[in-house]
Amino acid sequence: MKKDKSRASKIFQAAMFALSVGLLVYFCVSGNNLAVLLGSLPGLNLFWLLCAAGCVVLNWMMDGMVIQSLVGHARKSGYGYRSAFRVTMVGQYFNSVTPYAVAGQPMQFVAFLRQGVPSGIAISTLVRKFLVYQTSITVFSLAVILLRFEFFRSRFQAFMALAFIGFAYQAGSVVLLLLFTYSPEFTRKLIHGVVRLLTVARIVKKPDETRRKVGDQLRFYLENNRAMKGDRKLTLRVYGYTFLQLTALFSVPFFIYKAFRNPGAPVVDMIAAQCFVTMISGYTPLPGAAGAAEGSFLVIFQMFFKEKVITQAMLLWRLLAYYSCVVVGAFFAGFGGRRKDLQAELKDGLRHAETKAEER
Numbered sequence: 001m002k003k004d005k006s007r008a009s010k011i012f013q014a015a016m017f018a019l020s021v022g023l024l025v026y027f028c029v030s031g032n033n034l035a036v037l038l039g040s041l042p043g044l045n046l047f048w049l050l051c052a053a054g055c056v057v058l059n060w061m062m063d064g065m066v067i068q069s070l071v072g073h074a075r076k077s078g079y080g081y082r083s084a085f086r087v088t089m090v091g092q093y094f095n096s097v098t099p100y101a102v103a104g105q106p107m108q109f110v111a112f113l114r115q116g117v118p119s120g121i122a123i124s125t126l127v128r129k130f131l132v133y134q135t136s137i138t139v140f141s142l143a144v145i146l147l148r149f150e151f152f153r154s155r156f157q158a159f160m161a162l163a164f165i166g167f168a169y170q171a172g173s174v175v176l177l178l179l180f181t182y183s184p185e186f187t188r189k190l191i192h193g194v195v196r197l198l199t200v201a202r203i204v205k206k207p208d209e210t211r212r213k214v215g216d217q218l219r220f221y222l223e224n225n226r227a228m229k230g231d232r233k234l235t236l237r238v239y240g241y242t243f244l245q246l247t248a249l250f251s252v253p254f255f256i257y258k259a260f261r262n263p264g265a266p267v268v269d270m271i272a273a274q275c276f277v278t279m280i281s282g283y284t285p286l287p288g289a290a291g292a293a294e295g296s297f298l299v300i301f302q303m304f305f306k307e308k309v310i311t312q313a314m315l316l317w318r319l320l321a322y323y324s325c326v327v328v329g330a331f332f333a334g335f336g337g338r339r340k341d342l343q344a345e346l347k348d349g350l351r352h353a354e355t356k357a358e359e360r
Contacts, residue, residue, distance in 0.1 A: 052255035062245035093329025166279030
């Protein structure tokens with residue numbers, strides 16, 4: 001039975017990745033766009049193109065700085081940036097090739113274990129990083145909605161409804177995190193209610209054990225959140241790195257726009273446009289939000305790019321912001337072990353963390 005589920009999971013993941021690659025191939029072949037893009041590369045402004053690529057690298061670097069800061073704080077000892085950057089790129093790769101980026105954190109956990117980072121600190125770091133990232137992108141998106149929503153709504157009225165759905169998806173995660181943090185008693189009642197419903201639906205077969213495990217994870221989350229709140233400098237530092245990371249990532253289309261030798265469109269508007277693209281495509285259940293990312297880029301950025309180059313600009317953006325994560329991340333994701341070994345290590349680490357949570 002387990003083998004059948006594992007095989008079905010592999011087939012599904014392979015199909016999703018094949019679909020995302022297929023969509024890229026479609027956009028490349030349709031209208032001979034890839035050939036046109038390659039032909040236009042010599043005419044692009046190399047400086048601005050390098051700035052676009054530099055923003056992608058800066059995004060990776062800031063992510064590594066967050067990881068280094070959190071692990072160093074938890075270990076009370078040195079943790080090298082090279083190790084942190086490796087964990088970042090492992091996450092970038094597995095986030096890119098799996099639906100909803102579900103494999104990113106588990107494989108980063110394995111990478112931490114391979115570096116000798118204790119499982120408790122590894123999970124603690126991933127929990128804190130998730131909290132920081134989700135809060136940051138929600139605040140960033142809210143600022144964009146408050147400042148520039150009317151500007152975009154006047155041009156894409158129907159399309160902006162999708163942005164609100166994406167923002168609600170992001171904000172929902174933060175609301176749950178805040179509930180976990182500031183209302184643990186309500187959260188426990190909510191968990192018990194959900195487990196009860198799942199038990200009635202026969203999805204959960206061991207309700208007491210499930211409640212205990214979820215309760216342990218809730219306590220673990222609360223402890224780690226309190227630990228970070230107690231260090232104001234650390235909190236400001238990791239949120240600063242994350243906002244810089246998001247700004248760099250959202251600036252890539254602006255520099256591509258400049259690379260096509262276009263006049264200066266307001267950088268704030270283009271950053272806001274990319275933020276809307278992220279909100280719209282963020283809940284797409286395909287690796288890299290394939291299809292939704294390309295489609296929303298073509299719709300929103302048509303107000304900036306000329307019609308004859310917008311598809312080439314979109315391809316260049318996807319190659320820099322998404323496929324570079326797959327290609328570069330693949331070098332760091334080569335763990336050197338077999339799949340069964342990684343699965344066993346992941347299970348052992350999680351079991352050890354669970355034991356630690358129960359002891360606390």
